[in-house]
Amino acid sequence: MTELLFQMVAPLIIALAAVWGMAKRVDVYGALVQGAGEGLGVLIRIVPAMVGLMTAVYMLRASGALEAVGGLLGPLLTRLGIPPETVGLLLVRPVSGNAALGVGSELIATYGPDSTVGRTAAVMLGSTETTFYTIAVYFGAAGVRKTRYAVPAALCADVAAFLAAAWAVRVVFG
Amino acid sequence: MEKHLREGGTYPVPVPHRVGGKGVEKMAMSLIWTGMVVISVVYGLLAGNGTAVAAAAVEGAAGAVELCITMAGVMCLWMGVMEVMKRCGLAEKLSRLLRPLLGRLYPDFRRDGETMDAISANVSANLLGLGNAATPLGIQAARRMAKKTPGVASDSLCMLVVCNTASIQLLPTTVAAVRQSAGCATPFDILPAVWLASAVSVGVGILAARVMARLWRVRR
Numbered sequence: 001m002t003e004l005l006f007q008m009v010a011p012l013i014i015a016l017a018a019v020w021g022m023a024k025r026v027d028v029y030g031a032l033v034q035g036a037g038e039g040l041g042v043l044i045r046i047v048p049a050m051v052g053l054m055t056a057v058y059m060l061r062a063s064g065a066l067e068a069v070g071g072l073l074g075p076l077l078t079r080l081g082i083p084p085e086t087v088g089l090l091l092v093r094p095v096s097g098n099a100a101l102g103v104g105s106e107l108i109a110t111y112g113p114d115s116t117v118g119r120t121a122a123v124m125l126g127s128t129e130t131t132f133y134t135i136a137v138y139f140g141a142a143g144v145r146k147t148r149y150a151v152p153a154a155l156c157a158d159v160a161a162f163l164a165a166a167w168a169v170r171v172v173f174g
Numbered sequence: 175m176e177k178h179l180r181e182g183g184t185y186p187v188p189v190p191h192r193v194g195g196k197g198v199e200k201m202a203m204s205l206i207w208t209g210m211v212v213i214s215v216v217y218g219l220l221a222g223n224g225t226a227v228a229a230a231a232v233e234g235a236a237g238a239v240e241l242c243i244t245m246a247g248v249m250c251l252w253m254g255v256m257e258v259m260k261r262c263g264l265a266e267k268l269s270r271l272l273r274p275l276l277g278r279l280y281p282d283f284r285r286d287g288e289t290m291d292a293i294s295a296n297v298s299a300n301l302l303g304l305g306n307a308a309t310p311l312g313i314q315a316a317r318r319m320a321k322k323t324p325g326v327a328s329d330s331l332c333m334l335v336v337c338n339t340a341s342i343q344l345l346p347t348t349v350a351a352v353r354q355s356a357g358c359a360t361p362f363d364i365l366p367a368v369w370l371a372s373a374v375s376v377g378v379g380i381l382a383a384r385v386m387a388r389l390w391r392v393r394r
Contacts, residue, residue: 009362013345014251017258026261035257039250043242050238056210058234062226063218096203105241105352113358122353122364126346127371131339132202138335139327141313142320149386150332154339157379161340164374168367 046098053102060088061106082166085117089124094158097130119173123165131158244355245348252347256304265307268298279337279380280330282322289318293334303343312338329387336383340376344369 005012021028060066066088070077074084082090085107093100104125111117131154139147218227259265273294277284280293292315299308312334319331327335346368350361 003363006363006365007360009345009365010350014255017255017262020262020264021258024262026258028258031258031261032254035254035260036250038257039253040246042253043246043249047239047242050242051235052207054238054241055231055234056207056214058230058237059214059218059227060210062223062230063214064221064223065213065217068217068221092206095206099206101348101352102238104349105356106237108352108356109241113353113356113361118353118356119364119367122346122349123367123371125352126343126349126364126368127341127375129339129341134339135335137309138313138316138338142316142331144316144320144325144327144331146326147335148327148332149383149390150327150335153332153336153379153382153386156382157336157340157375160378161371161375164371165367168370168374169364171370172364172367 049098050102053096053099054106057088057099057102057106080163080166081170082162083117083120085111086121086124089121090162093124093128093162094131094155095133097133100125100128100130116169116173119169120166123169124162127165128158128161131155241352241355245351248351248354248361249347252345252351256302256347259302260304265295265298265302265304268301269294272297279333282328282330283319286318289315292318296334296338297342300338300342301344303345303347308338329383332387333380333383336379337376340372340379342372342376 018028021031069091070084070087073087077084077087088103089100089107092103104121107121108118111121113119113122135147135150135154139145139150214227214230218224269291273290276294276297277290280290283289283293292311296308296311296315299305299311316331316334319328319334322328323331345362345365349364349368353361353364
């Protein structure tokens with residue numbers, strides 16, 4: 001039952017939003033089309049960044065360097081329950097969201113969206129943010145130079161997310 | 175839309191100081207990108223994978239456009255659905271629900287209505303994945319907090335930043351679009367795992383901030 005519910009999440013949310021919008025006398029269809037149009041704009045803006053980053057990610061993968069790093073850190077990651085294939089994602093995630101999306105989608109495409117590696121990569125992407133970018137934007141805007149413990153605390157949350165992602169995939173998908 | 179997709183984008187709130195987000199990010203990205211490409215070429219040559227690197231160098235660009243195109247439909251659809259929810263007033267409703275809970279997290283600003291409004295609106299936008307709305311609201315709160323302690327991050331400001339570096343998005347639509355474009359029939363079946371991981375991450379972040387606040391006192 002719960003499994004069916006999670007499979008039906010997408011249509012349920014869409015239907016719910018539509019009915020609620022009608023009840024609130026919102027121009028449902030107009031809003032949907034406007035939002036979708038904005039989505040297209042966002043996509044067009046990320047294409048150039050993705051072209052650059054996917055080129056670098058594909059090259060790095062083909063060179064064997066990623067595998068080498070995975071091999072080096074592999075024993076440690078395996079011990080922590082993290083699939084060593086995700087090493088590139090771990091390294092790039094806090095620094096660049098677009099690069100992480102590039103690495104993650106490459107992992108998902110290579111290993112398959114329903115493989116353990118693919119699922120772990122997806123959960124890692126979904127449960128973390130671009131930490132350093134966010135810190136730079138917030139403290140930059142607030143004019144703060146002494147950031148005290150913000151960076152180490154935020155990195156604690158990132159490490160926790162990576163560990164928890166691997167663990168959650170094991171728990172949920174067995 | 176997730177925050178990470180707007181890197182280097184423009185914000186409605188001007189950034190007044192040199193300690194800037196965009197400049198730092200741009201320089202860091204140039205370094206990272208150059209590093210990735212150079213390591214690939216050098217390591218590829220040394221490991222005898224030169225031909226593979228050469229092939230990959232032109233495959234990546236095509237792959238990127240392909241990914242964006244296969245993702246486009248689902249992503250636009252979710253942006254549309256989120257717009258409908260936004261116009262229903264979902265964000266405001268959620269924000270009001272969260273307000274008492276958040277007061278505990280920011281005891282110094284519990285009585286500062288405007289700051290608490292900005293914080294709860296920021297959290298509710300983050301939960302709904304409305305990154306474009308979340309960042310300006312968060313920055314507004316950050317600036318009000320920084321007024322009290324100019325130049326130095328107070329405990330509340332650290333908490334705000336840590337909470338924003340952890341992802342609490344309820345529906346990771348971009349990831350779902352990537353999975354769907356890779357041929358996944360049930361892209362949202364990772365939801366329970368994502369919620370678990372997000373909850374652990376935010377919990378650890380808040381705990382770490384609380385503990386470090388005791389160890390890392392401001393010297394006067």
